[in-house]
Amino acid sequence: MNSNLNKKRMLTGNKAAAWGARLAGIEYVPAFPITPQTEIVETLSQWFADDTLRGKLTNMDSEHSMFMAAGAAAATGVRVFTASSSQGILHGLESIYTVAGWRVPFVMVNVSRALATPITLEPDHNDVMATRDCGLIQLHAETCQEVLDFVLMGYKIAEHPLVSIPVLVNLDGFVLSFSREPVVIPDKKAALEFLPPIKPAQPVFRASKPMARASAVFGGGTYTYFRIQQDLAVRQAETVFNETAQEFAERFGRTYKPIEQFQMNDAEIAFVMSNSFATKGKSAVLKLRRQGIKAGLVKLCMFRPFPRKAMAQALSGCQKVAVIDQNLAPGMGGITYPEIVTALYGQKNRPGKILSVIGGLGGKDIREDDFLSIVEKLSDTESNMPLYLFDEGDWNQFQQLQKIALV
Amino acid sequence: MLRIRLHGRGGQGIKTASQILGTAAFLSGYQAQDFPLYGAERRGAPIIAFSRINSDPILERGPILLPDLLLIADETLLEDAQAAPLCGSDSETVVFVNSAKTPENLKEKFSLPSLPVTCKLTELCLKHLKNGMLRSTALAAAGVRLTGLIPFENLMESVEIELEAMGITGQPLKNNLELAQEIFEKLNPRTIKDREERPLSPTKLMIMEQRDVKDAAPFITATGNMAQRKTGNWRIHRPEIDYGECNHCMICYARCPEGVITMDTEGKPVIDYDHCKGCMICAQECPKHSIKTLWEMDHELEPQ
């Protein structure tokens, strides 16, 4: 690995996403602005306008239209990138489901932001969780570097003949999208060697080879067949991710796995987290260890396909686990929690206690002290309720506001 | 449990017939269920509806695979591979066909599993409703009578309830009631035995392999293959060109929505009966009136 191939720059998460797309040699971007994603499409607009990128950026009229145009262009055989966030993801959800079923490869970035109601600009993961069942592959980034690398790797996975499915790369709004940190920008030539120009594995629209695509089906059998095939292809993406990550590591020296383990070798207590707050979790783990608590952290990099085995292996033998969901399914709790519990069911050394923690909603911070509260709660008696990270200080602040709001 | 399956074509009121049956059974104190099967098919295409009648709660849902009583709205459905009205029937199934043919004649012609019951419903519809198109009331009345479970007055009440719900009142409703009465009186109840319970046997579930993307998603590269689907079986009426009269103006060709009228080498229009749905636009539009409207069923009814 020749480090001279690389240059480092201070980049925001959004810029890193744009750089990933640029190095992937994207040809088409249907675009629509939404905070906190807008910087991505603004950056790409500039690059298409000044000929840094060849192809086209089309300003669309909504996310519903945008994802449809993205899918249709991918079905016509060009390399497509698009990005959205929050309400935009919800508005586009019908199109996302639709084009995922077309089995077209492209990469979309979601800059996570909480959902209405109440409307807010700040981050949590309910938007990306809403796309959980669409039939996408999902990679969640902790750092700006991961954002760039996952976009680049995303194309390789999406376009793999055994996959041919859109890849979603997730990064946290504000906390990562607007945070600058040093990012290695791979050399253009090295990127091209890693990811050559698109060669669609699927038939694409061209007049000399006409076809009908995505026609209606009747009778549940045909529908079931296509859906099972979609499931198998998304599952296959875990193997393809591992192969891709290996090649990526060989070329660029950065190693990725579907599940990252931090201080897990002798951990008695584990936190499961994803995205940028995992950094804070890691810091808390180190501090807890200095206080004599053997903590560790498991980070979900790949959320779809869900890496069941890797998750089970990572958590087996650990006595207590806290799953920190920065999302909330009212009436159920954290969304990743039941998936992790399911992965552990049937494991011999499964943890004795798995706690669901809800925190970081709508931009609310998760403080390092919160992690000690979680550890204490893990020793508590059973409760059917998740642990909400909302303390007396939060309550007092809210009361001040409500006093102003209500007569 | 009595499982009744109704076969007809869109526009014949098959769904309503199943509902008249369901309501009549309900009024007679039975547990009842009725259900139409909607597919992609439109007006004119073969359609199916179901009624279940039982003394105990009905623990079945969805299509009836093994019918006890089959009600077939016209005999042309019997030779229709798509409609396949006899599917799942056996010698215990009572088969009713709207036909002018004798039961023996029908059994032989269509290799039926048993001797069917027949009745000229089309003719009766023409008599009472002034329309030769089969109507829901007729098929339902035949079904009600054949079950032997439902008293006459409950049939009448059911017809009233279901037709009024569709906005049919006054004289047209009266005509339907008279139609139902005549059919009820014409037919005799049949003994339909409860089927023996079949012990469950496991299905052969398979482990599916992942397949190449072009085989794994809904792609159709065989363009224009829709012609493999024959829609000729939709026809209730049949257009027939009188070549002695035809002056080859080709208006019929221009007006046919299906594009199933072509010009032959002599410039004459030719109808593709494999696909003609029988909309009869050609007959209506022919400036010389040289396209006749015939009934597809070969009985003695006059052309319209």
Added chain:
Amino acid sequence: MIEIPTHHKKVTDLHPEEGIAPGSALCAGCGGLEGIRLALKELGDNVHISNAAGCFTLLSIYPFTPFKGSWLYTTMAAPVPAAQGVRDALDIKRSQGKLAEEDDFQVMVVAGDGSSADMGLSPTSAAIHRNLDFIYFCYDNEAYGNTGFQLSGSSPYGSRTQTTPVTQAHPAGAERPKKDLFQIWKSQNPSYIATVSPREPIDLSNKFAKAKTLKGPRLFICLSPCPTGWGFDPKDTHTIAKLAVDTGIFPLKEYVDGQVVHTRVPRKRIPVEKYLEHQKRFRHLFEPTRQNDLIQKIQEDVDRYWEHSS
């Protein structure tokens, strides 16, 4: 000025090839099917259709397609964005020299009036604004036909739909006039707009022949008499279509170069009730008692249209 090809004079001039194979699941006597059949005769097979949810979605049911060209089912609101994506991708490949001449095609949208006038209108307006090079074919059966005939923005005043039942309190059924999709498009100054009727194959074909020579957004509104939803015998599809033109309730016209031209002006307009009385959806205007005020209002709207356009 655009040269106007008018090579169609009689029905035997129609292109002999059929662009749509028979066997589809559409209703017998579907007026819209006749419209798109005639359209594709003129446009040929080198067409990519993006389809919106509606009756015509049933044209291609796996594993069958009636088309010789390409077809993509999208969603109810996004056939136009799909056409945008396909067109953009073709243009990108073209600019890279990666698209053989024979691999390019005419991008087309096929959508019903519900999609065209309601849910799909905002994306369509945006595509016109972007000057997308496409042909839009709207089969207008004046309601949500595929779901069993409910009110759409295109349902005319005084028509009964499943969601505008006629009652004592609501004697008209649909109480608002039909959205004027022609005017909505016209306000954005697209390359071409035409209304067409399946009963007027020569007029229809000549309009498509003209549209073929143009670029940019081009709209066709095809009045599509619907035996099932409008309530008439399938054989009368063309009778109804003809009455729509002869009564003046459906004007045949085109918009090109900033001008609206009527391509068939009824010499003496037949009273509009002749068109209405043939259809079950307007039966309540005549039975059980004749609602003169409503019929009159419909007639006045037609009269006013022609006064203003002459």
